[in-house]
């Protein structure tokens with residue numbers, strides 16, 4: 323391919339489609355609050371399915387609600403090339419995180435239709451269920467189930483904070499499918515995503531070719547103390563779970579500073595019970611999250627975080643245990659696909675650089691099982707998981723064109 327035979331998407335159509343999505347499940351500050359399996363998620367899914375069918379795709383839904391829209395290839399027996407991301411958002415999320423990746427996939431199909439271009443392999447656009455993991459744990463749930471890292475049954479029985487069950491919510495919104503797909507069915511997976519950091523925007527580069535991820539370690543700590551009256555209870559008799567959590571929160575934050583600028587640490591979620599005025603908390607739970615591009619350094623940071631447990635327990639006179647632990651990001655994307663994306667970007671004269679991803683993505687799950695590539699596009703000041711998230715068409719479209727041409731090359735190979 324060279325610049326004269328390169329394909330180009332229709333930017334206005336992509337942006338109009340993104341604007342429709344941006345009206346579904348509006349947040350309070352101009353972004354989106356479209357939690358997975360909510361009524362708004364259903365409206366968005368229905369819209370997406372409608373668009374895909376309109377574009378001539380055959381749509382199927384698997385048991386955890388992942389949606390696959392297939393544009394047939396010249397040889398339907400060949401494994402398809404898959405492209406997609408997620409349509410759910412954070413509780414105060416942006417209009418592009420995940421959404422841009424799915425709707426870029428749809429735009430690829432529409433562009434190929436416009437030009438009557440057939441590909442050898444089928445192309446499938448996918449919307450993964452519950453990437454964000456806000457309402458139901460864990461994040462990247464649909465993709466994890468697809469690659470077999472999570473049992474279907476385990477996903478279906480998850481409950482949200484109000485006790486709603488994932489499987490029942492899927493049925494309620496009409497996305498409890500019967501299909502079951504496996505990674506063996508597909509040839510390659512591409513995901514375009516806005517960068518969740520400021521690098522591309524700051525450097526004025528249009529495309530980030532993701533070569534791997536920051537190594538991340540996380541844990542959920544449970545802190546058990548004792549209920550007591552905030553007034554009469556002597557300081558020495560208190561077992562204040564919230565104090566134990568507070569020590570963890572403050573000290574984990576220091577670990578990130580010790581390893582900055584590359585290291586990052588936080589305690590993103592804190593629950594306390596009974597969380598009422600005048601009562602000393604008998605229970606708290608806090609999540610620990612440390613990340614570093616160097617796996618050894620990330621591990622070291624995590625060890626330091628765990629070493630805080632006895633310290634905090636001693637200071638607050640409470641019991642602290644690890645209720646859950648996880649790690650992700652020690653992955654490598656496919657070398658051949660990385661080369662293909664790099665060559666495509668170079669052929670299209672689109673500025674690009676290699677980079678690591680700091681956040682988790684559906685592509686992380688896919689990379690465990692199929693050749694996978696990720697393309698980042700710039701995001702204003704790197705602000706995401708925030709209603710202020712903003713991207714400009716002019717900075718985004720070059721990346722979508724790189725995606726389009728890379729997918730077509732792979733689908734003909």
Ligand SMILES: [Zn+2]
Nearest residue numbers: 419420453515
């Ligand atoms: Zn995302």
